[in-house]
Amino acid sequence: MSTDQTRPLFCQRCRQPLRVEDSLADLKPSSTDLLIAPLEAEEKVKQHSNPSTPNAPSSDQKSEPISRRSATVNKVNHTSFTGPATANLRPKDNYTAGPAESFVMLSRSQIAPPVVSQKPEDTYARNNSMSHRLKVANKLFDIMSAKSDIDHPMCQECTDILLDNLRRQLEDVSRERDCYIEFLKKVSESKIDEAGEETLRKEIEELKQTEDSANEVLRSTEAERDALQEELEELEAESKKLEEEEEEFWQKSNEFQLKLQAFHNERDSINMKYDHDAKQYEKLQKTVVYNDTFCIGHSGPFGTINGFRLGRLNSQPIEWSEINAAMGQTLLLLYTVANKLKFQFKTYRLVPMGSFSRIDKIDGDSVVSYELYGSGDFAINRMFLNRRFDHALVALLNCLQQLSDFAEQRDKSLRLPYRINKDRIGDASIRLQFNQDELWTRALKYMLTNMKWILIFASRGSVALGLADDDGSKSPPAM
Numbered sequence: 001m002s003t004d005q006t007r008p009l010f011c012q013r014c015r016q017p018l019r020v021e022d023s024l025a026d027l028k029p030s031s032t033d034l035l036i037a038p039l040e041a042e043e044k045v046k047q048h049s050n051p052s053t054p055n056a057p058s059s060d061q062k063s064e065p066i067s068r069r070s071a072t073v074n075k076v077n078h079t080s081f082t083g084p085a086t087a088n089l090r091p092k093d094n095y096t097a098g099p100a101e102s103f104v105m106l107s108r109s110q111i112a113p114p115v116v117s118q119k120p121e122d123t124y125a126r127n128n129s130m131s132h133r134l135k136v137a138n139k140l141f142d143i144m145s146a147k148s149d150i151d152h153p154m155c156q157e158c159t160d161i162l163l164d165n166l167r168r169q170l171e172d173v174s175r176e177r178d179c180y181i182e183f184l185k186k187v188s189e190s191k192i193d194e195a196g197e198e199t200l201r202k203e204i205e206e207l208k209q210t211e212d213s214a215n216e217v218l219r220s221t222e223a224e225r226d227a228l229q230e231e232l233e234e235l236e237a238e239s240k241k242l243e244e245e246e247e248e249f250w251q252k253s254n255e256f257q258l259k260l261q262a263f264h265n266e267r268d269s270i271n272m273k274y275d276h277d278a279k280q281y282e283k284l285q286k287t288v289v290y291n292d293t294f295c296i297g298h299s300g301p302f303g304t305i306n307g308f309r310l311g312r313l314n315s316q317p318i319e320w321s322e323i324n325a326a327m328g329q330t331l332l333l334l335y336t337v338a339n340k341l342k343f344q345f346k347t348y349r350l351v352p353m354g355s356f357s358r359i360d361k362i363d364g365d366s367v368v369s370y371e372l373y374g375s376g377d378f379a380i381n382r383m384f385l386n387r388r389f390d391h392a393l394v395a396l397l398n399c400l401q402q403l404s405d406f407a408e409q410r411d412k413s414l415r416l417p418y419r420i421n422k423d424r425i426g427d428a429s430i431r432l433q434f435n436q437d438e439l440w441t442r443a444l445k446y447m448l449t450n451m452k453w454i455l456i457f458a459s460r461g462s463v464a465l466g467l468a469d470d471d472g473s474k475s476p477p478a479m
Contacts, residue, residue: 009137009138009141009153010153011153011154011155011158012145012151012152012153012154012158013151013154013155013158013161013162014155014157014158016155018153018155137153141153150162289459290333290336290337290340290455290458290459291455291459293336294306294329294332294333294336294451294455295307296448296449296451296452296455298445300316301313301316301438301441301442301445302316302318302441302444302445303444303445303447303448303449304326304448305326305329305330305333305448305451306326306329308322308323308325308326308329309322309323309326310323310326310327310330310441310444310445310447310448311323311437311440311441311442311444311445312437312440312441313437313438313441314437320373320374320375321355323373323374324355324356324372324373324374325354325355327355327357327372327373327396328352328353328354328355328356328357328372328373330396330447330448330451331350331352331357331359331372331396332352332357333451333455334350334396334399334400334403334451334454335350335352337403337454337455337458338350338399338403340458341403341406341407341458343402343403343406345399345402345403346402347361347362347363348360348361348362348395348398348399349362350399351369355373356371356373357372357373358370358371358372358392359372359392359395359396359399361391361395370388370389370391370392370395371388371389371392372389372392372393372396373389374386374389374432386432386433387433389432390430390431390432390433393423393430393431393432394422394423394430394431396430396447397420397423397425397430397447398420400420400447400450400451400454401420403454404416404420404450404453404454407453407454407457407458410457411457414453414457416450416453416454417446417449417450417453418446418447418449418450420450424443425443425446425447425450426442426443426446428440428442428443428446429443430443430444430447
């Protein structure tokens with residue numbers, strides 16, 4: 001049996017598989033004619049209305065596209081029908097076939113194979129076989145598809161949708177037909193007599209006169225429109241000129257604004273620089289360079305200058321290198337303040353040389369130098385050096401007294417906290433030999449305190465600093 005004749009049936013719209021109705025297995029010629037006749041009548045009506053239309057393709061020509069449309073789908077949902085698949089393809093109740101209709105008569109051999117004398121049970125089995133039902137159904141649907149614009153077969157749902165669409169189309173066509181009939185009826189009833197024609201001619205003449213007057217008004221209105229158009233063009237030209245002048249004005253204004261902004265920026269920059277320089281100048285005026293150069297303070301019982309401690313204690317022995325450096329800074333401070341005040345020491349000349357500074361005593365033509373630094377060596381040399389070191393300390397204290405007297409004479413409100421009497425300052429001696437370390441350390445601290453006061457006088461500052469005494473009291477404010 002041919003594969004094309006036994007292909008499975010699918011709905012040509014939704015592609016759902018269809019089950020062959022058992023009644024299609026053995027169709028009578030009368031049943032076939034009943035199914036095919038309306039389709040052939042529709043085809044004859046189309047050919048009659050459009051004679052140039054070629055004959056519809058035969059069932060054999062139509063069978064090939066139908067085979068393509070019945071391709072296998074991936075997911076099959078089996079559906080069943082309660083009646084024949086073509087039950088809804090009956091002709092309309094108000095449909096009548098035309099006189100030129102023709103029918104394609106199907107022989108019994110086209111619907112079912114020729115009957116051969118067989119046993120009844122064999123015939124029954126053959127007619128009920130699936131291949132036989134598919135063959136008959138495919139042949140029937142090919143013929144039905146060839147005779148109409150609708151591809152067969154279709155499922156019940158698609159058939160209902162198609163019938164609804166056709167019913168709506170029929171209703172639209174019926175309404176259109178009724179409109180034409182009504183219009184034709186009105187035209188037939190609108191015939192007029194001679195009196196009516198004369199009245200219409202008069203109305204036409206009046207309308208022509210009205211048209212002529214309206215044309216005159218239109219011409220005058222057009223002339224006025226042309227004049228207004230010329231005036232509008234002049235105004236547009238003037239507006240364009242004003243826009244150009246305005247653009248030029250704004251361009252110049254923008255240039256001026258840019259220049260003005262640049263001037264303001266430059267002015268603000270100069271003002272900021274001036275304010276910064278003024279603040280810097282004020283800050284520099286208040287800056288005490290001597291206080292920054294010679295930082296006098298204390299560290300416990302020791303007086304300090306630039307971080308170097310002056311003095312020695314048994315509990316806290318200080319290296320002589322640190323003591324010598326502190327002595328050099330102290331002599332340099334006294335020398336610098338005297339130069340600033342343009343003060344000349346009597347009988348003494350200061351020679352600051354760092355850790356190896358000295359003081360020269362001038363007596364006429366003779367000059368005696370005293371080393372302002374000590375040593376930790378033993379024996380006789382140590383005693384000799386310590387004695388010269390004591391003379392240097394006494395000379396340093398005498399120079400400080402001379403400078404203090406000069407400052408107190410210049411500023412009557414100035415009174416140094418510790419008075420100097422020969423080799424003593426306050427209640428302690430400045431000498432190292434035959435002196436206790438605690439008293440010598442205290443004398444050096446008192447000396448630095450007086451130095452701080454002299455420094456305040458020289459710098460004319462007012463920054464309050466303090467230098468504590470051994471008993472915990474503080475020296476007067478100093479820079």
